[in-house]
Amino acid sequence: MTSTTMDTGKSYHKQATGAAFETVQQHATDQDITLFAGCFCPFVQRVWVGLEYLEIPYKVYEVDPYKKPQELLELSPKGLVPALRLNGYVPPRALNESTVILEYLEDLASTSTKRSLLPPLSDPYARALVRLQSDHANRTLVPAFYRYLQAQDPDAQIAGGKEFLDAVETLVGLFERADVEVGGTGLWKEGGELGLADILVGPWLFRATNVLKHYRGLELPRGPKFDGWLNRLFQHPAFKCTCSTEELYLDSYERYAFNRPNTSQVANAINAGRGLP
Amino acid sequence: MTSTTMDTGKSYHKQATGAAFETVQQHATDQDITLFAGCFCPFVQRVWVGLEYLEIPYKVYEVDPYKKPQELLELSPKGLVPALRLNGYVPPRALNESTVILEYLEDLASTSTKRSLLPPLSDPYARALVRLQSDHANRTLVPAFYRYLQAQDPDAQIAGGKEFLDAVETLVGLFERADVEVGGTGLWKEGGELGLADILVGPWLFRATNVLKHYRGLELPRGPKFDGWLNRLFQHPAFKCTCSTEELYLDSYERYAFNRPNTSQVANAINAGRGLP
Numbered sequence: 323m324t325s326t327t328m329d330t331g332k333s334y335h336k337q338a339t340g341a342a343f344e345t346v347q348q349h350a351t352d353q354d355i356t357l358f359a360g361c362f363c364p365f366v367q368r369v370w371v372g373l374e375y376l377e378i379p380y381k382v383y384e385v386d387p388y389k390k391p392q393e394l395l396e397l398s399p400k401g402l403v404p405a406l407r408l409n410g411y412v413p414p415r416a417l418n419e420s421t422v423i424l425e426y427l428e429d430l431a432s433t434s435t436k437r438s439l440l441p442p443l444s445d446p447y448a449r450a451l452v453r454l455q456s457d458h459a460n461r462t463l464v465p466a467f468y469r470y471l472q473a474q475d476p477d478a479q480i481a482g483g484k485e486f487l488d489a490v491e492t493l494v495g496l497f498e499r500a501d502v503e504v505g506g507t508g509l510w511k512e513g514g515e516l517g518l519a520d521i522l523v524g525p526w527l528f529r530a531t532n533v534l535k536h537y538r539g540l541e542l543p544r545g546p547k548f549d550g551w552l553n554r555l556f557q558h559p560a561f562k563c564t565c566s567t568e569e570l571y572l573d574s575y576e577r578y579a580f581n582r583p584n585t586s587q588v589a590n591a592i593n594a595g596r597g598l599p
Numbered sequence: 600m601t602s603t604t605m606d607t608g609k610s611y612h613k614q615a616t617g618a619a620f621e622t623v624q625q626h627a628t629d630q631d632i633t634l635f636a637g638c639f640c641p642f643v644q645r646v647w648v649g650l651e652y653l654e655i656p657y658k659v660y661e662v663d664p665y666k667k668p669q670e671l672l673e674l675s676p677k678g679l680v681p682a683l684r685l686n687g688y689v690p691p692r693a694l695n696e697s698t699v700i701l702e703y704l705e706d707l708a709s710t711s712t713k714r715s716l717l718p719p720l721s722d723p724y725a726r727a728l729v730r731l732q733s734d735h736a737n738r739t740l741v742p743a744f745y746r747y748l749q750a751q752d753p754d755a756q757i758a759g760g761k762e763f764l765d766a767v768e769t770l771v772g773l774f775e776r777a778d779v780e781v782g783g784t785g786l787w788k789e790g791g792e793l794g795l796a797d798i799l800v801g802p803w804l805f806r807a808t809n810v811l812k813h814y815r816g817l818e819l820p821r822g823p824k825f826d827g828w829l830n831r832l833f834q835h836p837a838f839k840c841t842c843s844t845e846e847l848y849l850d851s852y853e854r855y856a857f858n859r860p861n862t863s864q865v866a867n868a869i870n871a872g873r874g875l876p
Contacts, residue, residue, distance in 0.1 A: 408724070415724065415780060422730045429723035446706035447685070447692065453699045461874050503692060595872020597738050 334574040340567040356407040360387040362574035364525030374560035376431040439518040448504040455519035463489040537579035611851040617844040633684040637664040639851035641802030651837035653708040716795040725781040732796035740766040814856035
């Protein structure tokens with residue numbers, strides 16, 4: 323699980339490719355919601371999948387997150403994507419933080435498209451189990467991904483790989499608990515539908531299958547239930563249409579894999595032993 | 600803002616005092632929900648205030664969080680308080696993580712007591728502003744509290760104080776934004792009611808007025824709006840009835856203030872530059 327590739331100096335991409343490129347093209351006209359996006363950013367992908375699944379109209383505005391346009395800085399104090407501009411207000415309003423935006427979209431859909439990323443309000447315990455999964459994804463699995471990818475010496479890479487796989491295993495344990503206690507949640511349940519936890523964790527597991535595999539030799543756990551879940555997630559129309567081609571991810575994450583200075587605010591926070599920005 | 604007190608070797612308390620002691624006594628009979636509590640723990644206080652405000656029946660079970668009873672370990676994988684045991688199920692079910700529990704209580708109240716910690720679903724943007732405040736409290740302000748309190752050398756204490764006060768200032772900025780954009784949220788709004796962000800941040804601001812003041816000489820910012828908010832929060836019946844006497848907090852946090860080894864899982868995570876457990 324150690325890296326054998328060399329830093330070739332590749333730069334990040336600024337425009338989506340493949341299926342994601344098509345989706346950007348289809349969302350080029352003005353709407354009440356503008357999504358400020360960066361093509362390789364997994365936090366952006368969360369919101370993008372949410373918009374698609376909840377069937378909320380939106381326009382995509384792809385920005386270079388390292389050459390932040392003034393329009394983005396006006397929306398997001400840290401200049402981070404994803405950010406939403408809500409054009410229905412005068413002056414327009416703004417939201418940032420992927421988890422906050424997803425909860426907003428969930429609330430919005432509850433009175434418009436009637437779609438939802440959570441079990442129904444009549445089952446608060448099932449909703450709580452999804453929130454436990456989501457909390458684990460945010461606070462443990464996602465930081466472990468970056469610590470692993472940014473680890474440079476072999477011992478740290480081995481420890482990082484173990485930590486990331488432990489986080490995946492704990493997530494699976496939470497999914498299995500939901501099977502036993504409420505008959506399953508999200509896509510882990512065969513025949514289930516895309517849910518909040520699937521969306522919150524999906525972009526990093528997707529990058530585990532390309533970026534971590536390429537730069538760290540990671541193999542995700544195998545098994546019929548896990549494979550079935552990953553397959554349902556990655557093939558879900560709302561997820562699939564936000565994915566670029568593999569080359570985009572490999573190129574864009576080379577900076578992280580070699581822990582180049584000033585790779586991103588996320589990378590800096592991990593290097594400093596701080597929470598994600 | 601540097602510490603001048605000496606480590607006198609005081610131990611943490613195991614039982615609430617003052618108003619909180621009375622409240623424990625009043626919640627000693629079996630209910631569908633048992634709250635596993637530790638008397639000085641701010642994460643516990645969040646849930647406790649939520650139960651009180653939402654008027655959900657509960658029993659309090661005070662545990663020594665460092666001599667975890669088997670009953671707690673069965674509920675909470677990390678052995679952390681707060682945990683809920685849901686006695687209405689056979690076998691009983693469990694929930695942990697203060698933020699997850701609060702969302703659960705919010706969902707539960709929506710179909711029972713009809714009380715709520717959030718703006719109505721008809722105003723998704725106002726709800727999102729409260730979630731932005733909450734996200735900031737969880738990810739920035741709370742870790743800053745511990746980094747500051749555990750900092751030992753004077754430079755680190757000065758940096759810690761600045762970081763904590765910056766986090767308070769950012770929170771105030773988010774409250775002010777809600778004033779402008781949606782006419783105010785939670786108790787920041789004069790005449791408002793206790794809200795999710797007030798509860799999520801309240802226990803640490805309360806400990807800022809006793810623990811940080813005593814061990815670090817911290818003075819919170821002053822001003823009519825800030826003072827008014829703090830006063831409404833600390834005097835709110837649902838908050839006040841969960842507060843012990845000052846001595847309990849000063850004694851219980853001495854371990855943190857001198858960063859004694861093995862103070863807690865929270866302290867260890869901060870020392871290791873990791874997210875909170």
